[in-house]
Amino acid sequence: MPQSNINRRTVLAGGAAVAGVSVMTAGITSGAAAAPATGLLSGGRTPGAVIPPSDPRYEVLITGINKRFVAHPEHIKMIRSAHDAEDAVRRAFRQGKRVSVRSGGHCVADFTCNPEVEVILDFSEMNAVEYDYRRRAFVVEAGARLYNVYEALYKGWGVTLPGGICHSVGIGGHVAGGGYGLLSRAHGLVVDHLLAVEVVVVDARGRVRTVIATRHEDDPNRDLWWAHTGGGGGNFGLITRYWFRSPGATGSDPGKQLVNPPKRVIAHSFDVPWSKLTEAKFTRIMKNVGSWHEHNSGPESPYRHLSSLFNVNSRAHGRLSLYTQIDADIPDARRLLDDYLAAVMAGVGIKPVATTKPSGELAAMPGFLEPRELPWLAAARMVGAPDPVGANPEARVGLKSAYYKKNFTDHQVATFWKYLSDPTLTGVDSTLVVLSFGGRINSVAEEATSSAQRSSVIKVIFQNIWAFEKDDDRFMRWIRAFYEDTYQHTKGVPAIDDVTDGCYINYPDMDLADPQYNTSGVPWYTLCYKDNYPRLQRVKRRWDPSDFFRHSMSVRPRN
Structure with missing residues (x-):
């Protein structure tokens, strides 16, 4: 499994501002939530590789878990940060390229590995698991694999998510579709613990920006959070990070902000x-x-x-x-x-x-x-x-x-x-x-x-x-x-x-x-x-009106 080169216990003080990203943060906390980070991504990450057909890595990256489906993109873009994701989307949108997204590559349909796809955006290098003290929440990047998430959360803080059993599933798509596993009967779906999601979106004027949407009732972006609690991946934008905190969690102890699994x-x-x-x-x-x-x-x-x-x-x-x-x-x-x-x-x-x-x-x-x-x-x-x-x-x-x-x-x-x-x-x-x-x-x-x-x-x-x-x-x-x-x-x-x-x-x-x-x-x-589908369509129309993010079973914008 790919491992982050960042210490998993680094403390977050804010959002993705260190990467130079324009972040909308309404509803995360009172006041600006995109304060400069302390110790995380110092100096920012270098952009991920662009992998063309001539690269030896290309062959293994054009298919996923289901070898029935193979893509033939112009290139695969490895994503290392929200800023990297913004740049990749902006470039693809301006050039009229069809994109698809991969976290762990476990989609059994052709959503990612489709012959019509011209650029695959691969998040496997974005896999950090951290604790954000300001938001009292655990932040997990979209390319992290499930077992790496469980191990990091449990060894670091004694908590976990009630997610699936398959180790190599990427959390990006797993959460967006709801996420469940052997602890879900006791603790609910993974999305029942989702506090916020960071998404790169394209608006009606073609502007590419990064948005943080939360479950807070007064968040004007709350509909985008709601859409990512089971609406499925690849529908509304590029998910770069999730924040998790269980409903009703109190205090400042990280070990009490999320599910404590059985000893x-x-x-x-x-x-x-x-x-x-x-x-x-x-x-x-x-x-x-x-x-x-x-x-x-x-x-x-x-x-x-x-x-x-x-x-x-x-x-x-x-x-x-x-x-x-x-x-x-x-x-x-x-x-x-x-x-x-x-x-x-x-x-x-x-x-x-x-x-x-x-x-x-x-x-x-x-x-x-x-x-x-x-x-x-x-x-x-x-x-x-x-x-x-x-x-x-x-x-x-x-x-x-x-x-x-x-x-x-x-x-x-x-x-x-x-x-x-x-x-x-x-x-x-x-x-x-x-x-x-x-x-x-x-x-x-x-x-x-x-x-x-x-x-x-x-x-x-x-x-x-x-x-x-x-x-x-x-x-x-x-x-x-x-x-x-x-x-x-x-x-x-x-x-x-x-x-x-x-x-x-x-x-x-x-x-x-x-x-x-x-x-x-x-x-x-x-x-x-x-x-819930009509509401998902309304969210789609607001956040992806051009239907830039789409696949074989994606949500269609509501007219």
Whole structure:
């Protein structure tokens, strides 16, 4: 992972003024918030490299996690500061160049690596994690990778963000789409802790400037902050930095301004061999998992401290894998964990076995068939370290998503069985991932942030990964048919109804915008944003009226 050459514990006194950036700071504090910084970026950063096709670095920078999508830009511009970002945008705008943005390169759609893109702006060198005493907030640059953020926050101040498990995901896009992980049931989405965002924008007169927008009610730029609490990246401008402080945080102690993760967690992992499964046993497991989440995901439930990741792998893989962790410090933690595991396997009649081989994002965990306590950061490192997709230089990915408010229907479970048990399916990485949701996530109103799914209890990923271009059609046909058949009764998509609640913009699925696959008449933006889309359009019109920042599923300005 790229590391900042700045001491992570340097103290911020102000904003980006040291880089010569024009910053609008209304609402951060009373008075000017862009005071000169002390000790950070002394003298400013030198501009990032411009990488043309002749450069040996070019090849690795024109594609991301999903090798189905490759760009052929005139160059890649490495961004090292907001000033650098301003200059790059100004130049591209004046020259009429189409740009795209990359933080960690984990977008599975063509938002960044699109053949029409002429300049890729890469933020991987902007990765500092600091504490801003003036704002009583942690400031994280857009190119920082998730595990580097967790490690810096925890080792430096004993705090964290309730973000995702995959280490190499960039925080720029992760936060903009909402951001969630194993701590979200206890502490909400990442954006529920977002205080401010710094964005390079282009106004109606073509002026490029850097704006800081905050959650403060009296901030005239607050709508731009709101748009970055789930509206998705690449829509409104270039995100350069985020500030995080939990709502209700008081005092001046940095260690009390953000989420304090559990000191220790109890971790557990087991597998269910496909050789032991019948359709009835499979159905019972899926119904058990869905029912448990439906009834134990309230904001005040003691089970909000428990989260699981269930890889319902295909028969070709050989096993289903369930990873679960719970805060070891809460009362009766071990009993709550045992009760959950018993509920999952109730009436199934199969004895689970150890997780002895990798499963999706999970590493082999042969020592966790019996629950074990370990420090929270050690658990975070263990779960996310394998990063098999991010580390795979050949990964070609098909991905779809759904939110669930209630248990899976009989038809949906039957469809899961039909596609995952298919003996002709050879993809060992063809998987349905069932993720715990709800808890404190659902204590926030749908309109309070642009992350609208605030009544769901499960998030599901339909995932297919393969290696060769010649297999694209076969694997994409499979995942499209799987998804369409699962939601057959709502015309191919997870409707906004009493069972499902649409899709996650950070698992972008361009098929939602294609009437060949989405025959529901419900537009993709309603599935992703629900009733928040018109407001996002108004924000887009104000801050990016020329639609300079755009991609295949970007917010369109409202006329």
